[in-house]
Amino acid sequence: MRLIYFAWVRERIGKPEEDVELPSGIETVGDLLRWLKSRGEEYENALQYPDVIRVAINQEHVGHREKIAGAREIALFPPMTGG
Amino acid sequence: MAGAVVPAIRIQREDFDVAAEIAGLTKGRADIGAVVTFSGLCRDEQGALSALELEHYPGMAEAEIGRIAAQALERWPLQGLTVIHRHGKIAPGENIVLVVAASSHRQAAFEAANFLMDYLKSRAPFWKKEHLADGTQGGWVEAKEADDEAADRWKTSGR
Numbered sequence: 001m002r003l004i005y006f007a008w009v010r011e012r013i014g015k016p017e018e019d020v021e022l023p024s025g026i027e028t029v030g031d032l033l034r035w036l037k038s039r040g041e042e043y044e045n046a047l048q049y050p051d052v053i054r055v056a057i058n059q060e061h062v063g064h065r066e067k068i069a070g071a072r073e074i075a076l077f078p079p080m081t082g083g
Numbered sequence: 084m085a086g087a088v089v090p091a092i093r094i095q096r097e098d099f100d101v102a103a104e105i106a107g108l109t110k111g112r113a114d115i116g117a118v119v120t121f122s123g124l125c126r127d128e129q130g131a132l133s134a135l136e137l138e139h140y141p142g143m144a145e146a147e148i149g150r151i152a153a154q155a156l157e158r159w160p161l162q163g164l165t166v167i168h169r170h171g172k173i174a175p176g177e178n179i180v181l182v183v184a185a186s187s188h189r190q191a192a193f194e195a196a197n198f199l200m201d202y203l204k205s206r207a208p209f210w211k212k213e214h215l216a217d218g219t220q221g222g223w224v225e226a227k228e229a230d231d232e233a234a235d236r237w238k239t240s241g242r
Contacts, residue, residue, distance in 0.1 A: 007210035056143055059142055059204065061147070077140070077208065079225075080204070080206065081211045081223070081229075082137070082210070083170060083203040
């Protein structure tokens with residue numbers, strides 16, 4: 001599964017994207033954020049406040065309770081500031 | 084008729100020409116009675132800012148603006164709709180975003196343009212980073228709660 005990061009999430013994690021193999025038991029977006037946060041200092045730093053992290057699965061916004069089964073691409077980013 | 088309108092959505096680095104975009108929607112037509120345009124520009128924040136750098140999520144930016152535009156077309160009787168959002172480094176005074184809404188009557192065009200901007204701000208995947216006039220790199224612009232509230236008000240009114 002491909003993970004993509006934007007803005008300060010990308011800067012703190014230190015890479016724009018990566019492919020990951022998820023351990024079993026990771027079913028929802030919230031599970032994914034908790035697991036990522038445990039992967040090292042840079043992830044801990046980026047995901048310190050998981051509630052503010054916005055998530056898109058296959059380029060559509062989803063909530064943290066959304067199931068991630070079938071996702072090809074999951075993007076993590078801060079609240080948007082376009083317009 | 085509203086179902087037949089295909090919105091023009093462009094995500095681009097280059098600037099846009101507001102007059103040309105209006106002409107693109109109205110040329111050769113006699114049924115449009117109102118065109119509302121909104122342009123968003125980069126401010127210099129009292130001289131503190133040298134540029135904004137807009138990062139975006141390619142693919143999703145087009146898709147999400149398309150979903151927002153589809154909602155606007157469903158909700159208001161529009162005859163044409165153009166949305167352009169720039170990315171990359173943008174200097175103070177330059178354009179960032181454009182919405183052009185065309186309709187028979189002004190109210191639909193005003194409301195649709197307003198709705199689109201409120202939703203673009205809180206749902207289109209773009210992020211602004213500041214470059215400061217003293218040469219240092221500023222931070223990421225923080226999302227404003229007021230922008231979320233502005234988008235939320237469309238959920239309860241007008242339906």
